[in-house]
Amino acid sequence: MTISPPRIGGLDVQGWGDPEDPVVLMIGPPERLSPGWRQWVRAMVEAGRHVLIAPVLEPGEEAAALRGLLIDISSRPAILCSAETLARVAPALVVTGPALASCLIVVGDTPGEAAAILDNLPLLTLDPAALHEPGETDEAAILGFLERQAPREALYYQSGSDPRTLRDALGCFATGVTVVTTLDETGQPVGLTANSFSSVSLDPPLILFCLARSSSNLERFQRAEHFAINVLHIGQQPMSGAFARSTAERFDGVAWETWETGAPILSGSLASFECATHQVVEAGDHLVFIGRVTRARFEPRRDPLLYFRGRYRRLHFA
Ligand SMILES: Cc1cc2nc3c(=O)[nH]c(=O)nc-3n(C[C@H](O)[C@H](O)[C@H](O)COP(=O)(O)O)c2cc1C
Incomplete structure (x- = not known):
């Protein structure tokens, strides 16, 4: 595992894996997601993902800081966080038009309000007690979900909407x-x-x-x-x-x-x-x-x- 450059979007982030790989952004203290979070990170890196962990942010500043981070990441990341964190940061994931994330992996029940905001995003809810196939590990569920994700439809930028989408559209020109x-x-x-x-x-x-x-x-x-x-x-x-x-x-x-x-x-x-x-x-x-x-x-x-x-x-x- 390699440590990637620590500042993105003005925030100190921890990073593992190859910065050229698709990004999975973990928000919130990872040890609260699962005691096995390090295994999750290792599995994702081995499966060709660049895992970033956002710093713990001040309540109130969280959404704005996170939006800056998302705009600066070189690809639309998958977000991995707890249901509780998602309820606070969901507004940062949507400006207008498509969300700044490609998909969501949420540990615990997805709160209704956040689910409404993020209606169109592919979602994996990780509830080890209820939702896994017998014998399926968290890592396998996460990796399987990430593998299945690809943009489901063309993305649109409109004047005034998020710069991330415009950057992605411009990036289509080799x-x-x-x-x-x-x-x-x-x-x-x-x-x-x-x-x-x-x-x-x-x-x-x-x-x-x-x-x-x-x-x-x-x-x-x-x-x-x-x-x-x-x-x-x-x-x-x-x-x-x-x-x-x-x-x-x-x-x-x-x-x-x-x-x-x-x-x-x-x-x-x-x-x-x-x-x-x-x-x-x-x-x-x-x-x-x-x-x-x-x-x-x-x-x-x-x-x-x-x-x-x-x-x-x-x-x-x-
Ligand atoms: C592939 C690639 C293309 C880039 N193209 C430009 C560009 O066309 N114009 C620009 O101002 N910066 C571009 N950058 C960013 C600059 O190289 C980078 O910000 C650099 O640190 C600027 O250094 P300076 O502030 O010392 O000029 C590009 C970076 C990469 C990796």
Whole structure:
């Protein structure tokens, strides 16, 4: 079992298993769910689930904090909690439209009110005394239920409804992965992972990427007159992870070179584009950087690193 990064949605969560796997979120002190909760976690991890345990939250703040957590988790999680906890947190699971969870596993009787709010969610009620097949363990019941769950119908986003659904809809567009780089005023290389890359125009040769206003490197990119876009190949997945984490040491151990502008060109990338900043367009919570390509290089024999539905993928030729 591995421990995953501890902060999601501004909360300290405990995590087990591979962060790329579908998430099961446990809410409430796990020891109150069952004395065997550790076995549940182990079984779920072994069955390919990423198990997160939300911290115990202040009454009154619970719903808002939980909603922040759910929006930040990279996939719509299964929720595992007691009936008592569910009664308090059910409003956080629904904004408008589809719930922020994929299904519910509730220990004890599901309170009527919560059940009404969560009418459309697949539900497993775990009541060891009454509901199990003879001989079926809790773990088997949980795993069987999780395996059977899949989205039952198309999901809809409407203006004003939850950002989670919009993110999931956008995640249906498969992209490559790039590391966008520049040099700051002191000559230090800066860079971050970005999949918002797009070609724009051939004549003149323009490309773009979108940078979050929240980026710690926003001003550096705004001040620099050049940037480079490095398209990653499948072997550069660790680099994508490193350039997406908040750490000052992203370039440690990374081979890079410069061409004409000084913007770091990551050696061995699938393709690199050196650009002069052509236009910066403000667009909501991002800035769109449009660059005029001054030089490009590509490697014709490698496969791209892909990103789809919040996970890294590779090309599959049938
Ligand atoms: C696959 C992937 C694609 C990403 N695409 C973008 C993007 O297009 N724009 C962006 O601003 N952040 C994107 N990010 C998030 C940044 O890489 C991440 O927030 C990074 O820590 C920002 O670092 P900074 O604040 O130092 O700039 C992406 C992350 C991943 C893993």
